[in-house]
Amino acid sequence: MDSDKRVQVLKDRLTYIEDIFGAKRVETVELLGAKFGEFLDRLPVMDHSVRVREFKQIEDLFAFVERKLETELTPMDRVRIVRHPQRICLKDILENVYDNYTEIGGRGEFNIDPSMLIARANITRRVGKKVINQPVMVIGQEKGHGEGFRNGGSAKPWGNAKALHYMKVAETENIPIHTYVSTPGSFPIEDYPGAAQQIARNLYEMATLRVPIIAVFSEGGSGGAEAVGLADRRLMFSHGYYSVISPEGAAAIEGRLRTGQRATPELVEKCAAQLGITAEDNLRNGYIDRIIQEPSLGARPEHYDFYKDLRREVVQATNEVVSSVKSMKLFRAMALKNRRRRKGSLDPESIYVRWHLSNKARGRLLEKRFQHFREMSHHAYEDGRSFWDRVKSGMEPLGWTIHSWFSYGLLRRPRKHMEDFMEEMRAEAHLVREKVVRPVRGTLQRMKVVRKKPSSRIQERAREELTRLSCPEEGACIIDDSWLWMSPRSQEDKAVSCPNARTHGCQDLWAPDLFAEFAGVCTTCGHHFPMEYEWYFYNIFNYVEATEFNADIESRNPLGYEGFELKLDQAKKRTGRKSSCVTFETTIDDIKVVVASLIAPFRGGTVGAAEGEKFILAAERARKKHYPFIAYVHGTAGIRIQEGVNGVIQMPRCTLAVRRYIDAGGLYLVLYDTNSYAGPVASFLGCSPYQFAVRSSNIGFAGPGVIAETTGMEVPPKYHKADQALSRGHIQGIWDRGEIRKNLYQALLTMGGRNLYYR
């Protein structure tokens, strides 16, 4: 190689090391720099043989230093590696891993979203004597090598929409999808659609996308990652990270920083270490299936060997997924398994599996995908249920299934037939009476055999009906205290000012009136003050007669996050509940429903492993019993960051569960109450076809502070208000607090699929 080129490569390696370790490994980096400087000084005077030797020496030194630093990599170093402009990007992968590709949807910055790259690519190989060409759809965030317009791989909602569109194209064409996740997070903008809205759509569709999906994680930043990350096989680069939030974000929350303040590097480092973001952590927790080993200090475009490994891995993963659902596999499945045990014994490229799936295989694929996610994250919550309870909860679903089968499947049809028959008979009988009995009676009356009913008696009855008390069973006085449960704030003797007082001229309201009779609604302008979750439980969801279930599934601290144990205990003590998700079975008027709610007083209604599990169990219960399923979101601040990926993984997990429920013909209705943000809204809540909001709610992806911080845009006031969400098409209606119950009942009667027990 030309020595100038080799020098340039070494220079790049040095800057790379400096960039990543500069701040904390000063001596090592300086030493290396000094040695390299010396070498450069001597370089012009060297003769050929010395030059060859010296080059080898200095390259060995670099390799040694890199290996040494590799052993000391902290999670934050990995974050820096992943974000470095020299990191391989999707373009590099397309050029080197796939054999032929066409980018779809633009060129460079002339693209609906340059940070989302889509390509139709081929993998061509020779098996035996035959050349095989296998098309795949490659989808992923493109960071580029530092180009500004790529936005660092932070995809906008329309970028995610584009990704979804081409996933569906792949489904139509019946080819596998390879997604490459490399995003620090989604661009948190509320547009048409909003970020959360689009990610939820992606997850909802990917849950039942009928082609194999292989995801490769390089930078997995929370919601943005999930938008393309729900896959049958999830691989991960060894130097990548997959996290609930960027370490800086976690530090900002941890340090309770205001906008504009920066967290100290130590705190960021600490947070990164605690969040369990590395490939090893995620493999151990079961959130990825396999690690793809990178060269020391991470893959850069010139690591050509790495592309080979990557190609082998994705081909292998696709083969595995396909063959696991195919009926015709025989020896190839064995061979695939075999290869895994003794690495390198057989080249996967020589095993050919047709990636085309039959209809039945597609069904099996979806089932497997569901099971795969269903089994995740069970270690991350505490199952406080007794042995007996667990046995019971294992057996119960069987009972529900049998019961549903009998009463809604088997018995319903004959009963319906019988009823139809009776109805017809009655109609016949009526006709006979009219045609036969009446003329006879008329004749008899004329013959004065039977006396006609005196008309005065009819008049008397009419008069009676018009003047006596109707429905005396209701009692004469129909005014009562309309709310069963009243906020403790209604006990304080004070006047409360409405925030709209200046614009709407609202008078101050007396707290006992406002928080009891008015249900926290300003009588002048209709402003909704937030109410406690108990208010809804008792006044809307009939909590007195409800049966709560799985109350003993308990949140814990799966990552050993510092100080979190204490906070969790405080939350448990304060609310008397063991997680922020409360699930119960209740009746609304006369319809039995399953309700899952996220309550704000417990850690801001954040979702972790326990909450996810409870939510899924509730959805399954509703599905088996053919009940409507209502998600009442009193408030949620997002995914619980202290649980790391254990929390994020609930996004695909719960979405899969509700998708299953919806596909089974149920009614999944979401009701937002106060502030509902981030992960849950961007997945299992935001994907519901029936989402409604109480007027007090704010709905969105990221709070105003985060938006200002990450995008630099000025956040207009009322950006997240329910009306905005309505005009974005995220929700389907806004309800006043006083009429929730009425509207809910109306919704139960008019919405939802075919498989509800009362239909």
Added chain:
Amino acid sequence: MRIMKACAQLGHDFICLCTDVDRECGHVDMARELGGDSCVYTISNYLDANEIFSVADHAQATAIHPGYGFFAEDFRFARRTMSRDRSMIFIGPSWWVIRELGDKINTKRIARSLGVPTIPGSDRPVYNELEAENIARNLFDFQAAQGIRDGMVLVKASAGGGGMGIEEVQDLDQFRSVFRRIRNYAKRNFNDEGVLIEQRIFDFNHLEVQVVSERGGRKHVHFGTRNCSVQSTGKQKRIEVAPGFAPGDLPYAFDAAKVLEDITHHSLTMAREVGYDNVGTWEWIVTPKGEPFLMEVNTRIQVENGVSAVISRVGGEFGVNIIKEQVRLGLGGELSYDQEDISFDGVGIEYRIIAENPDDRFSPCSGAITRFGWQEEDWLELSTQIPRNRVYEIPMEYDPNLALAIVWGESLEQAKERGIRFLDSVVLEGESGGSAAEFRTNIAYLRDRTANLLEF
């Protein structure tokens, strides 16, 4: 004014509220006269409860009289008065009573449960179309059977009020479309689909029964009836006469004495049932055939209480003051007399002199009063907030009421004659828009209507 007089007579200290606009009125003068300068507090708005309570706290008041309007029928105000940390007495019925009788539908149901006659029709919001149609059919049949030609049915939104969402239906064929229209109107405007269906009654007289009850709601008496049928187009009363009918002096198509007896009896029955515990008015309408129907209950003292007082004698004594009784009973005083102690004598007529133009839909008249005078008589009581010694600007913010005159006579004939005499003696001059000719009052209208008072 009369409340302050009552307080002064009972020996209670009081404070008086006024706003910037009406601080020049006569009632403020009287407050200064009776209670000194320190008893007048200026507030910005009579409708702001918070301000009223903070003034009350500042003055260490122990009770609040809400006056005739605004808060007098607001059960929340009464509830707040009672249940705040520094609680006070609300001079008026207890809040739960106000709440129960403040709702017309609820009042109707209570009445029906006691067999008190109410307007035929529904007594709760109807949501079901078939049910509604059934009621309407019954109503038409019923009116036909009663010999009412061209009977009519009223369809109104149960959550509405003030004439919004009311329509008349002439026959059953129209009913369904009107019902749907009103139901949709109600749903859009009041968020409640409930509809009421009632008989439309024409040419009725408006009667009232003055009820007075003790705190605790155990003892109730009435102070007779009033006829308030002379009203402006906006259903505002202009002349009130006590008693409600004059069966001795005028011929009626029905047994008027029995009607009066029935409505007082029914009113007291209801007062007993709900545990009424202060002064209140039961409002009735009487059809030309002499059927009384309960319309609503006013859970407050009304402006026209004086006309009942003037014909009433307790133990044969003159000088009943119902406002004074209200304050006394409101503070927990005992009702020391029974119904038998109350007797009635003569006829009282109350005139409301108002700056308005009766020929133009009673539109109010703005301007200033330059001269106001009348002939004092011992059968005449007149109260006015207009100061006699200076020009008075009629405040635009409130109703342009100028004076309230009560005339008493031994018989209807004498009372009418004295009423005319009084109206003739009134000198009321003013200007509106700079011209004296533009200034209008309703005096001529009142005189016109005096001639056939109580005739039905």
